[in-house]
Amino acid sequence: MDNRNQPVLVVGAGPVGMVAALALRSLGLPATVIEAELEGRFREGSRAIYIHKATLTLLEEVSPGLGHTLAKNGVIWPVKRTLYRGKEVYVRKYQPPTPGELPAFTSLAQVEIEKHLYQACKDAGVRFVWGAPIASVRSGADGVALTAQSGETWNAEYVIAADGARSAVRREVGIEMEGPRSQDYFLVVDVKEDEADPMPLERTFHYSHPEMDGRNVLLVPFKGGWRVDLQLLEGDDAEAFGGVDGVRKWLPKVMDPKYADRVTWVSTYQFYQVVAKSFADAKRRVLLAGEAAHLFAPFGARGLNSGVPDAILAARGIRRALDAADEGAREEAIAAAAEERRTAALHNRDAAGIALEHIQGSSPYMNMKRELAASLCSVVPKLGRWLDEGPYGPKQGSSKVSTKY
Ligand SMILES: Cc1cc2nc3c(=O)[nH]c(=O)nc-3n(C[C@H](O)[C@H](O)[C@H](O)COP(=O)(O)OP(=O)(O)OC[C@H]3O[C@@H](n4cnc5c(N)ncnc54)[C@H](O)[C@@H]3O)c2cc1C
Secondary structure (H helix, E strand, O other), X not given: OOOXXXXXXXXXXXXXXXXXXXXXXXXXXXXXXXXXXXXXXXXXXXXXXEEEHHHHHHHHHHOOOHHHHHHHHOEOOOEEXXXXXXXXXXXXXXXXXXXXXXXXXXXXXXXXXXXXXXXXXXXXXXXXXXXXXXXXXXXXXXXXXXXXXXXXXXXXXXXXXXXXXXXXXXXXXXXXXXXXXXXXXEEEEEEEOOOOOOOOOEEEEEEEEHHHOOEEEEEEEEOOEEEEEEEOOOOOOHHHHOHHHHHHHHHHHOOOHHHHHHEEEEEEEOOXXXXXXXXXXXXOOEEEOHHHOEEOOOOOOOHHHHHHHHHHHHHHHHHHHHOOOOHHHHHHHHHXXXXXXXXXXXXXXXXXXXXXXXXXXXXXXXXXXHHHHHHHOOOOHHHHHHHHHHHHOOOOOOOOOOOOO
């Protein structure tokens, strides 16, 4: 590969970097992805399991067939339930998706999503450079120079930085993140399904699970497994609940005890709610996308679902910049893409914050609101829906892409 004079380079072969590469190819541009780790690396945990229809639709646009492939390889639960102290306060049953159409969502482990993205990238002629952690970035009037830890250098007119939460590219171009971190700890656990005797496919949220001394528990199916989120209370010892041994002690209280021997991943989080101060560098040569640009609490599944439109808008902005008649139009194309996705990120951060407050807020007002909703929902059904929707925050278009492009 010619390391010089590339129109655009992508840093990071996570899901967002791969979507950026697919979007570039769909716009007739060559795409090279530079990744720190080696090909075939192990990526743990289910992480981004819930993919919205809007995201599947965008993936169809940049790689026809990909949205349907993800839908086919995921699961779609026909029922969701919400319980309050063990009493059902909301249930909703869905019609099966219309054959041939994209479903409202699909649920599969992020590693599986990445496998399909990687295959689509290979089919689209994306080039990958593995084992090349970028250590230095110089952005100037004519383009960007990227240097890996090995000393190898690449030059491009533009860079899409999709190198994740600890983005070296973001650090190198001097963009800061701003925002708070959640107070409480959350445990995220994956368990493998017993395919011979599976649980019914139902997403279930428990406010104040009676067997868990009032802690909230969320059970979400994904293809081949279950994700169990436990919200710890203030003063809980996260270590006592965490680790495979800690989880085995409490998991039988919320699922069939057989799942205690099927734990595949345990992780403890305090969630960040941060957004980059700018999604483009001062020279308008580098665009941030995905977790390089924002981190949200996962309630509402806004991470990857907003990383996908970040990547696609970055590619479209770069296409416009490459075609621009003059420097002003070039800068404007990059700035517009950056600003649009930063506005979306701020909106998503607020929505995830509302979701966090809904489930963890302990003010007398919030406690009373939840109690009242739970006790009145049999006569006012919309209160049950409020309890059900709360953990996801207000409905909004995290995947929305502007029609300007
Ligand atoms: C518990 C949990 C649950 C979640 N659930 C959901 C969900 O249901 N739906 C949803 O939409 N999102 C969800 N998310 C968020 C989702 O996982 C992230 O948004 C997604 O992984 C971000 O992808 P990314 O490509 O931006 O970053 P990453 O996946 O982190 O990829 C970054 C890539 O860059 C590489 N890299 C890093 N540094 C360098 C460097 N210096 N040079 C070159 N390469 C580098 C890394 O090796 C990596 O391959 C969840 C997250 C968590 C933690």
